Amino acid sequence: MGMMLNRRKLITAVGAAPFAALAARSPAMALEVDVSGGKINPLPIAIAPFLAGSGSEDVSAEVAGVIANNLGRSGYFSPLPPDSFIERISDFEAQPNMASWRQVQAQALVTGQAYMDGGKLRVSFKLYDVNSGQLLASQSLAAGPKLSRRLAHRISDQIYEALTGFDGYFDTRIVYIDESGPKSARIKKLAIMDQDGFNARELPVQGDLLLTPRFSPTANEVTFLSFGTGEPRVYIYNIDTNQKEIVGDFPNMSFAPRFSPDGVRVIMSLQSDDGVNSNLFEMNLQSRQLQQITNVAAINTAPCYSPDGSSIAFESDRGGNQQIYVMSAGGGEAQRITFGKGRYSTPVWSPDGKWIAFTKNANGKFAIGVMKPDGSGERILTEGFHNEGPTWAPNSRVIMFFRESGGESGGPHLFSVDVTGYNEQQVPTPEFSSDPAWSPKLN
Numbered sequence: 001m002g003m004m005l006n007r008r009k010l011i012t013a014v015g016a017a018p019f020a021a022l023a024a025r026s027p028a029m030a031l032e033v034d035v036s037g038g039k040i041n042p043l044p045i046a047i048a049p050f051l052a053g054s055g056s057e058d059v060s061a062e063v064a065g066v067i068a069n070n071l072g073r074s075g076y077f078s079p080l081p082p083d084s085f086i087e088r089i090s091d092f093e094a095q096p097n098m099a100s101w102r103q104v105q106a107q108a109l110v111t112g113q114a115y116m117d118g119g120k121l122r123v124s125f126k127l128y129d130v131n132s133g134q135l136l137a138s139q140s141l142a143a144g145p146k147l148s149r150r151l152a153h154r155i156s157d158q159i160y161e162a163l164t165g166f167d168g169y170f171d172t173r174i175v176y177i178d179e180s181g182p183k184s185a186r187i188k189k190l191a192i193m194d195q196d197g198f199n200a201r202e203l204p205v206q207g208d209l210l211l212t213p214r215f216s217p218t219a220n221e222v223t224f225l226s227f228g229t230g231e232p233r234v235y236i237y238n239i240d241t242n243q244k245e246i247v248g249d250f251p252n253m254s255f256a257p258r259f260s261p262d263g264v265r266v267i268m269s270l271q272s273d274d275g276v277n278s279n280l281f282e283m284n285l286q287s288r289q290l291q292q293i294t295n296v297a298a299i300n301t302a303p304c305y306s307p308d309g310s311s312i313a314f315e316s317d318r319g320g321n322q323q324i325y326v327m328s329a330g331g332g333e334a335q336r337i338t339f340g341k342g343r344y345s346t347p348v349w350s351p352d353g354k355w356i357a358f359t360k361n362a363n364g365k366f367a368i369g370v371m372k373p374d375g376s377g378e379r380i381l382t383e384g385f386h387n388e389g390p391t392w393a394p395n396s397r398v399i400m401f402f403r404e405s406g407g408e409s410g411g412p413h414l415f416s417v418d419v420t421g422y423n424e425q426q427v428p429t430p431e432f433s434s435d436p437a438w439s440p441k442l443n
Contacts, residue, residue: 042078046106048089053115059148060114066152070170075423101130121145125155137162169393173439175213175222179432197428216259219439223257234268256301261309269301293331306349313347337375350396357390368401381421391438402434
């Protein structure tokens with residue numbers, strides 16, 4: 001099934017028969033997904049070269065390029081090559097000649113301009129339905145000259161939302177572990193980048209080994225595990241102020257931290273005195289009170305809150321091997337939700353609350369999959385030698401994870417995949433990279 005004009009609703013699905021179709025808010029064009037195969041026929045879209053004010057030529061080209069890259073990487077759009085365009089846009093305010101854009105098979109058209117305005121970079125865009133000539137979206141945005149890529153991401157979000165009915169996810173960041181050096185002595189550092197792999201930089205956090213970074217709901221704080229000179233500890237790092245604080249100085253190892261949806265609490269795993277088992281504990285960051293959530297002689301770890309904060313999903317070997325359980329965030333009885341062959345780990349609730357992503361180890365392969373919170377509708381999105389660590393885009397449509405390649409020269413790389421299982425691709429990073437965490441949309 002391809003894309004078609006439809007002003008009433010968007011029909012799409014998450015790619016398999018057990019999954020119900022999702023209805024989004026009314027888009028200008030409708031995207032239909034082959035439910036049985038999880039295939040998407042990308043919409044041909046033309047992104048005309050943006051007009052440029054004096055001295056803004058490079059910026060205007062960059063903005064148009066970022067928009068094309070974002071939309072193309074989403075899998076839902078196929079940006080047409082600019083050298084195929086017949087019309088050369090010369091007046092941003094004038095109505096384009098839609099016949100010339102239909103001739104190059106475009107179904108949507110983006111025009112734009114960029115210029116300096118009182119020390120600010122101002123970028124304007126218009127999105128057209130080529131078949132009808134209707135203006136679907138338009139806006140003018142301004143920011144400091146160094147924020148041109150963020151303006152492009154915000155425009156990409158608006159185009160994506162207008163044409164699919166789903167929230168955009170391009171104006172976001174990824175925190176991850178940067179890995180360098182030989183495989184036997186890998187150096188791991190905390191790093192951050194834009195969702196498309198640009199503007200990657202190390203965060204100035206000291207530690208012999210840093211693992212499992214996770215964003216706060218405001219996207220300006222990260223909680224993570226640090227192996228220093230003493231016991232491994234959970235920390236919170238503020239990206240804006242570069243301040244780092246420890247989350248409880250416990251006598252034993254603390255690990256696998258994650259913020260609550262309101263940002264007030266951090267849930268984590270604390271090792272028992274026997275050095276074998278671990279249980280889940282929640283720390284109130286305001287009162288510093290600690291509450292024990294599980295009390296089972298097993299390894300209970302990798303907790304994740306549901307988006308409303310009422311429940312948690314976590315992994316536990318209390319039944320003999322790693323499986324995923326769900327329970328009330330306040331404690332109580334836990335319900336096992338995974339019963340397939342193999343071991344299940346790293347559960348992560350989707351931001352819309354409809355799915356739990358997981359890692360599955362079975363038949364010598366590691367797979368990334370999704371299931372409903374009650375364990376039904378399990379679907380494997382990708383599998384291979386070693387896949388692990390899923391994290392959701394804030395619109396619940398894309399999952400990022402890391403894949404380890406074998407061999408002495410191998411190492412981990414980040415990948416993304418649509419929730420249909422379609423459009424898997426590597427995310428560029430400067431070095432080896434692992435354990436990604438996707439931020440909420442930036443303000």
